[in-house]
Amino acid sequence: QLQLVESGGGLVQSGGSLRLSCAASGFTLDAWAIGWFRQASGREREVVSCISSGDSTTLYADSVKGRFTISRDDAKNTVYLQMNSLEREDTAVYYCAGAPGPRGLLLRSAPEYDIWGQGTQVTVSS
Secondary structure, X not given: OOEEEEEOOXXXXXXXXXXXXXXXXXXXXXXXXXXXXXXXXXXXXXXXXXXXXXXXXXXXXXXXOOOEEEEEEOOOOEEEEEEOOOOHXXXXXXXXXXXXXXXXXXOOOHHHOOEEOXXXXXXEEO
């Protein structure tokens, strides 16, 4: 069974940091494009960051550039999202998603992804 499992969410004060993990089972992540998305209460799901299959090209939403970093650890079959300088506006449920593809595949929109994790809540307090 192909599965993604997120972890690392929690409650943090404004200005703090969290590291989210997206662990894969049933497949190897290095041949998959992975994206992090978030959905705040009453708002649509939005892309946060993506990493391409194979060559780890990255993409970030303007709202998180310079604060968030996406990375991949192939040995652990896990993708991370390091979140620094967190703001109240970052409060949301964070999801990771994956889609298999050729080297360099970088996907920016939710409908392009095939599998999704269950989500992890991130709450930033002032």
